[in-house]
Amino acid sequence: MEAVEQINLIGLKDEKPQPAQKIWKHKHILDLDDFTSEEIDLVMQTTEAMHEILSRPIKKVPTLRGKTVVTLFYEASTRTRSSFELAAKNLSADISNLTVSSSSVTKGESLIDTLETMEALGADIVVMRHPYSGAPNLASKHVKASIINAGDGWHAHPTQALLDMYTMLKHKNSIKNLKVTIIGDIIHSRVAHSNIWSLTKMGADVTICGPSTLLPKGMDNPQPYFPKVNVTTDIDKAIKDADVVMGLRLQLERQQSGLLPSIREYSRLYQITEERLSKADKGVIVMHPGPVNEDVEIASTVAHGDKSVINEQVTNGVAVRMALFYLLAGGSRNE
Amino acid sequence: MNKSMLIKNGRILDPAQDLAITGDLLITDGKIKEIAPDVKNIPADCTTLDAKGMVVCPGFVDFHCHLRQPGFEEKETIATGSKAAAKGGFTTICCMPNTEPALDNKATIDFIKATSASEACIRVLPIGCITKGRKGLELADMGELAETGVVALSDDGSTIADSRIMKQALEYSLIFGLPISDHCEDAMLSNGGQINEGIIATRLGLRGIPNAAEENVIARDIALAKLTGARIHICHISTEGSVELIRNAKKDGVRITAEVTPHHLTMDEEMVLDYDTNAKVNPPLRTKKDIAALISGLKDGTIDIIATDHAPHTENDKLCEFAVAPFGISGFETALGSLMKLVHNGDIEIHLLLSKLTVVPSKIIGSKFGKLGTLNQGATADITIFDPDVEWTVDTKEFYSKGKNTPLNGHKLKGKVMATIFNGKIVYKDNSVKLGV
Amino acid sequence: MAKKVIMTEADIKRTIARISHEIVERNKSTKNIILVGMRTRGVPLAKRLASNIESFEEMKIPVGILDFSLYRDDISSQDIPLVIKSTDIPSSVDGKVIVLVDDVLYTGRSARAALDAIIDLGRPLSIQLAVLVDRGHRELPIRADYVGKNIPSSKDEEIEVRLTETDEMDEVAIIPKPGREG
Numbered sequence A: 001m002e003a004v005e006q007i008n009l010i011g012l013k014d015e016k017p018q019p020a021q022k023i024w025k026h027k028h029i030l031d032l033d034d035f036t037s038e039e040i041d042l043v044m045q046t047t048e049a050m051h052e053i054l055s056r057p058i059k060k061v062p063t064l065r066g067k068t069v070v071t072l073f074y075e076a077s078t079r080t081r082s083s084f085e086l087a088a089k090n091l092s093a094d095i096s097n098l099t100v101s102s103s104s105v106t107k108g109e110s111l112i113d114t115l116e117t118m119e120a121l122g123a124d125i126v127v128m129r130h131p132y133s134g135a136p137n138l139a140s141k142h143v144k145a146s147i148i149n150a151g152d153g154w155h156a157h158p159t160q161a162l163l164d165m166y167t168m169l170k171h172k173n174s175i176k177n178l179k180v181t182i183i184g185d186i187i188h189s190r191v192a193h194s195n196i197w198s199l200t201k202m203g204a205d206v207t208i209c210g211p212s213t214l215l216p217k218g219m220d221n222p223q224p225y226f227p228k229v230n231v232t233t234d235i236d237k238a239i240k241d242a243d244v245v246m247g248l249r250l251q252l253e254r255q256q257s258g259l260l261p262s263i264r265e266y267s268r269l270y271q272i273t274e275e276r277l278s279k280a281d282k283g284v285i286v287m288h289p290g291p292v293n294e295d296v297e298i299a300s301t302v303a304h305g306d307k308s309v310i311n312e313q314v315t316n317g318v319a320v321r322m323a324l325f326y327l328l329a330g331g332s333r334n335e
Numbered sequence B: 001m002n003k004s005m006l007i008k009n010g011r012i013l014d015p016a017q018d019l020a021i022t023g024d025l026l027i028t029d030g031k032i033k034e035i036a037p038d039v040k041n042i043p044a045d046c047t048t049l050d051a052k053g054m055v056v057c058p059g060f061v062d063f064h065c066h067l068r069q070p071g072f073e074e075k076e077t078i079a080t081g082s083k084a085a086a087k088g089g090f091t092t093i094c095c096m097p098n099t100e101p102a103l104d105n106k107a108t109i110d111f112i113k114a115t116s117a118s119e120a121c122i123r124v125l126p127i128g129c130i131t132k133g134r135k136g137l138e139l140a141d142m143g144e145l146a147e148t149g150v151v152a153l154s155d156d157g158s159t160i161a162d163s164r165i166m167k168q169a170l171e172y173s174l175i176f177g178l179p180i181s182d183h184c185e186d187a188m189l190s191n192g193g194q195i196n197e198g199i200i201a202t203r204l205g206l207r208g209i210p211n212a213a214e215e216n217v218i219a220r221d222i223a224l225a226k227l228t229g230a231r232i233h234i235c236h237i238s239t240e241g242s243v244e245l246i247r248n249a250k251k252d253g254v255r256i257t258a259e260v261t262p263h264h265l266t267m268d269e270e271m272v273l274d275y276d277t278n279a280k281v282n283p284p285l286r287t288k289k290d291i292a293a294l295i296s297g298l299k300d301g302t303i304d305i306i307a308t309d310h311a312p313h314t315e316n317d318k319l320c321e322f323a324v325a326p327f328g329i330s331g332f333e334t335a336l337g338s339l340m341k342l343v344h345n346g347d348i349e350i351h352l353l354l355s356k357l358t359v360v361p362s363k364i365i366g367s368k369f370g371k372l373g374t375l376n377q378g379a380t381a382d383i384t385i386f387d388p389d390v391e392w393t394v395d396t397k398e399f400y401s402k403g404k405n406t407p408l409n410g411h412k413l414k415g416k417v418m419a420t421i422f423n424g425k426i427v428y429k430d431n432s433v434k435l436g437v
Numbered sequence C: 001m002a003k004k005v006i007m008t009e010a011d012i013k014r015t016i017a018r019i020s021h022e023i024v025e026r027n028k029s030t031k032n033i034i035l036v037g038m039r040t041r042g043v044p045l046a047k048r049l050a051s052n053i054e055s056f057e058e059m060k061i062p063v064g065i066l067d068f069s070l071y072r073d074d075i076s077s078q079d080i081p082l083v084i085k086s087t088d089i090p091s092s093v094d095g096k097v098i099v100l101v102d103d104v105l106y107t108g109r110s111a112r113a114a115l116d117a118i119i120d121l122g123r124p125l126s127i128q129l130a131v132l133v134d135r136g137h138r139e140l141p142i143r144a145d146y147v148g149k150n151i152p153s154s155k156d157e158e159i160e161v162r163l164t165e166t167d168e169m170d171e172v173a174i175i176p177k178p179g180r181e182g
């Protein structure tokens, strides 16, 4: 009986088989600025299917058998890399990892040479993390493989933004008109940038908040180059009635470069605390891309509290990345 | 070599003498002999060039370019750079001293002069360093440089950060009457910036260079020029604020001149949207508002000249992540085509454009190197002939410059150099131009 | 060649009723049965079978949804990945009789993918296959346990199954392959 009801919930009217290609146009995932809302929707739906696989005892399907995924990380990030790795393994892809020390970037070792080597090794999808903004864009112009940007400089982190959106959808009915507040070092945050693109495309009401030295430039009149969002330095105003509050990792070197007087002052002015959250919507969820500097950008009681969905974000990351692998593996042949 | 040449039926324009007629121009013995609606006394062995529908004007003078020799011959040489300049309609080019070694003494200047004499197809005039090794610490031997024959002094590529050194450089330059040409950039403020600070830098996640990084130093230089009474020349200005500062300084009687590049006049920051390293240039491409201010500065005389800042790099130099790519655009071969857009759009008159490319830069250089930038009778026959209306597509494969680094590859331009005559000799000719006898 | 209707609404209704009885007869009891609809049109068919069985048996029959897209063997050869949806089976498949339900049995590749998908979920007692139409041309050693109608067809033809839940009417027709006409 329950099952019957579940079928109804999914809605049989929407059940016509639909070629994803009609919606999906991407060979690479570099940023979300060029995603349509239909494409984001497709990723969300596909992620939901992948999420179900993750709840099974055997979390493995044969979909990408014979495909090779290579991770190329110019910055260490065990979390992100293992999320991609797990996603690839769950889809039965072959996976190999390449870590390049960030010093070889400054030595001017050619990114393109490295990518050509990977292609010779048969990479179908290259997952790339790089300290310089735009490096994945450069890569995409010079290799046949699909490039997935796993974070580049201050530019973009599309898979993180998609998993953030999926996590929001798990708790909220729809992104449209959702009040989302992102707090912290916005200007240097690729996570914030990609979230601003995806959330505004889906109709969310986005507010960014932080000290003025860490807010992006040109936001008074950003269109057509960047989405219009609310900008404020007042954290209480930013949190008021918010449905989602997202913290960002504060790089501690921002103090040395004179953007902040001290970490202590930052925490005092911009930490997401229980008290500040009490002004948000009752059902507010608290997010953070991790790793968290506890009691700097977010109070530890909040990070571990009942409003926090930070741990779910990690699981959802695997599902989103499986979905993207699936969509790219289908899409990339169709040029 | 023919001793005489007749350019027939051209639209002859010479801002130096306010000349605009349609007619013929006769060259004999490397000098301008006669300009008339219909030149009658034609020597027997005269070569003729039919310039119907074309503009005939003084050869362009570029006060700011980089020829990369010595030290970076893979990017450009005096031979390839001068050939590219000739193709762009330039007959006199002034090369910046940021070579390796830098042009900060007699030996290096002599090297440029000797190499130019044997390898350049046009006139190459060196600019010497302000400080030894361009380090901004000790003054270069300006007297020696002046005697050897530099047209100006500059540490282009960097600013002399120490205002005391800059003041002393200006004071000392008074002995020789040479302009100090300054690349104005407060490096502490630009702080490794890549592109214009603003929404596009936000979108691309690149560090921005604020306008104030340029304006800061211009304001300082104005104060120092006023204090010392020396000549200051401001390189490649890019912002509305810079135009305003210089406009006021001129009103104030400061001995200041300023230049703007074709790319800052015709391209805005949108050109970098796809992380195109070929549009990475310093100062960065700015906004449409800045461009409008630069055009108004050209019109009211605040900006004296247009200089290319031709900055060639190899393809490999630019084939990398945006943050590690060097700054610079290869500018000689697209300069006229880009600038003519301003004329076709009705932004500026063709006479004004030509004056900024001929007579005014010649005045800044002075008479030491001959009577340049004019078609006066008896002047050296440095002549550019261009078709103002022909449309063409930029193809960097056809560049004479080793530097293919331009964001204009594949773009359509309207206006093309058809022939360049240096010292009475044709040093560049488009394939479509036929000569007669 | 024009469209030819093979089964009308009444035919489909009768056929589903018959298969419902066959399932119960064959399995003696309905206690362990889960009807699993293969997306897309297997899902409403499974639901109809379940309500039929419920109408003459005492028990509720659980119905699940199976999306086997991730088990297809053609992701590398076919260029249209389908929009995938969740698999949703109301209880563990261990020790259960799983009746897979689909509209058309053709090459057998979908059924193969569905078998793999079910086996990844656990260890059922047995797996059976019910289809509304068997049109032949098998490429794998697979047969259906319950067949609504055998329709010999040519590879140049398509079998079009329409169901009210997805297509606003009940009908099975044989039509020429799109693009082969005129």
Ligand SMILES: [Zn+2]
Pocket (backbone or CB within 6 Å): B156, B157, B158, B183, B235, B236, B282, B283
């Ligand atoms: Zn410069």
